[in-house]
Amino acid sequence: MKEKIADNTIIVGCGRLGAELAGALSDAGRSVLILDKEEVAFRKLPLSFGGLAVAGDGGDLDVLRQAGIEQADTLIAVTNDDNVNILIAQTARELFHIPHIIARLYDPERECVYRELGIATICPTQLSAREIDKLLSLPREAIA
């Protein structure tokens, strides 16, 4: 049986991560809407991307409403500004009650701000450190 997937996903921020994610999720059959302030950012989207791309400020409540945030199941905040990601994730949780929220944060120190709000966070620094640590623990021949 096929796993039930959340239908509506909103991604805020069309950087490298946002664009790649949008492509992968839309390939996997999810309905994806990606938001970015700059229209040129959408050039990073893969050709296969079958979702919607909307130019607008994800920190603006009206823009989020127009993007259909009230019907979204998942919100992913991956702009290049940690604080904006926090703001968006918190509005998604507190005002729009989105069940799944994921935010990318470069600075893991700010985590305490929303840990208790049930927002999942991804920190590239921590992930990289963990991977490097993993590589270091391998025997030297295996790395090459």
Next chain:
Amino acid sequence: MKKRVLLVGGRRKARSLALSLLKRGYQVTAVNSDRDDCRKLAELEKLNVICGDGTKPFVLEDAGAEGQDIAIALTPKDADNLVICELCKKRFHIRRTVALVSDPQKTAFFRKMGIDRVVCAISAITGIIEQQAFLEQMENVIPVGEGRVNVLEVAVPVNSPAAGKTLVELDLPREVIVGCVLRDDAVMIPWGDTAIWANDLLVLIVASGKESEAISALVGKGACGL
């Protein structure tokens, strides 16, 4: 002990706020990420200045956030002000946090996130401009309760329909209270049977939006251009 206030971000706002707080005897620390702004701020005597991004916990730690009584976030970015206040509250346990917000739609959300006071510059300024532009009869307007209530002064002109009437006879909306009557040197707290005279200065407490109704009852119809 002196009350300690932390100001984060803001160029001119931080400077003028710091100046006024220092004058009143507060101990003030300003955090700013711009070097030039910091230099400008450092010209103020007795002001502690920390150069750094106030949305970063270690910068706030350097600024001694842990022992502050009040934190005020004045950056131009709403997201930054939110994070500053949340860090101050949750991590540094500052009892009172105040945030400036530029998007009026976010005021309620900021309150919901536990920020004690949210000041929306745009709403405040448009409110003041409206009052200044349209309600010339108001001498002085002080918004309280986040602008939901206004305290204002109104002078009763000689040809006022209210002159000679008692308060109960006046057709004042329910949302208006005449809190005080200033007549010559006397200050009176009025009752329902207190009469209003021409040239009285009244101090009104008015629910926001009811000002023009109150003024037309006290000054005369069509007086406010609204």
